[in-house]
Amino acid sequence: MAASVPLSRSTPRSLTSFCSRFAAPSPHGGPRFVSFARNPSWRRAAASMSIEAPEKATNLSFLDRKESGFLHFVKYQGLGNDFILVDNRDSLEPRVTPEQAVKICDRNFGVGADGVIFAMPGTNGTDYTMKIFNSDGSEPEMCGNGVRCFARFIAELENLHGKQSFTVHTGAGLIVPEIQTDGKVKVDMGHPVLSAADIPTKLSGNKDGAVIGDELVVDGVAWKVTCVSMGNPHCVTFGTKQQDGLQVDDLHLSDIGPKFEHHEMFPSRTNTEFVQVISRSHLKMRVWERGAGATLACGTGACAVVVAAVLEGRSERKCVVDLPGGPLEIEWREEDNRIYMTGPAEFSH
Numbered sequence: 001m002a003a004s005v006p007l008s009r010s011t012p013r014s015l016t017s018f019c020s021r022f023a024a025p026s027p028h029g030g031p032r033f034v035s036f037a038r039n040p041s042w043r044r045a046a047a048s049m050s051i052e053a054p055e056k057a058t059n060l061s062f063l064d065r066k067e068s069g070f071l072h073f074v075k076y077q078g079l080g081n082d083f084i085l086v087d088n089r090d091s092l093e094p095r096v097t098p099e100q101a102v103k104i105c106d107r108n109f110g111v112g113a114d115g116v117i118f119a120m121p122g123t124n125g126t127d128y129t130m131k132i133f134n135s136d137g138s139e140p141e142m143c144g145n146g147v148r149c150f151a152r153f154i155a156e157l158e159n160l161h162g163k164q165s166f167t168v169h170t171g172a173g174l175i176v177p178e179i180q181t182d183g184k185v186k187v188d189m190g191h192p193v194l195s196a197a198d199i200p201t202k203l204s205g206n207k208d209g210a211v212i213g214d215e216l217v218v219d220g221v222a223w224k225v226t227c228v229s230m231g232n233p234h235c236v237t238f239g240t241k242q243q244d245g246l247q248v249d250d251l252h253l254s255d256i257g258p259k260f261e262h263h264e265m266f267p268s269r270t271n272t273e274f275v276q277v278i279s280r281s282h283l284k285m286r287v288w289e290r291g292a293g294a295t296l297a298c299g300t301g302a303c304a305v306v307v308a309a310v311l312e313g314r315s316e317r318k319c320v321v322d323l324p325g326g327p328l329e330i331e332w333r334e335e336d337n338r339i340y341m342t343g344p345a346e347f348s349h
């Protein structure tokens, strides 16, 4: 998306008033994204928004303006899961509140995105901290597609080229994305968490506390579910008790998704993945995300799907997972119990 919003006196009233509601103060007063100037496509598609129409003529691009009251941002997407990225490297205080994030993410009255991501200084010895708000303003622990976008954003901000790797502190702990020479990003997503209490789910689980192929009644239908946390909660299903073997294209996601998300068995709500097995190394899924609804892709969801498929004996540990926005490569390594996700992350034009 070319989100260029040069506000002027002719700016439509609706846009001006929208901007006024989420203009973020600049604590240091300096230009935030000086590095935008390096990349011509950023200069076109990166945007800033202000509470007021500029009065004075200037030769500077609006991206380089120093006035406080501008929120500078860019958009990235990973397989169509799209995010507004904000340079927050000077502070652990996000420049945008959850309420403002809801407005910015609105696809009709705002910029439109599945979430807002902040690039913050590192904590606990990491290079950076990633914070994210969902489009409903809630704050998830982790975001797989988001961390790939985050890595590309950092590389652009820091003017880094070629293979690069960072340590990123997230609500799910340490995450390590590595930009590959082909521009894709491979992410060490850490270990999956299987204990019901930690996911969290009230489903009782087996003797180890894991919920694998358990029954969950949703709207009178008994689904078979496996629950996995990738830092954030996931409920994965391959079908109902009656019908094992979903045709995911036939699902009415906006009907069934919210019923899983808000089910009483998930005290922190849940992301839900509906999965079709194409082969033992090829899965197809649709996702209903907590706090964002139906999205085109979910990285943590794709990881959870492979873990669930392995635990249910449906797939190998290395799979291609097809999402509506495209494929991700996922591997759950036996040697170290870590999950590796590889996929694209692109600047939104």
Ligand SMILES: N[C@@H](CCC[C@H](N)C(=O)O)C(=O)O
Binding pocket: 081, 134, 139, 140, 141, 142, 143, 144, 145, 146, 232, 233, 271, 289, 290, 291, 292, 295, 297, 298, 299, 300, 301
């Ligand atoms: N799309 C993300 C997940 C974003 C967070 C999720 N909605 C939640 O609330 O847990 C991904 O790619 O992992």
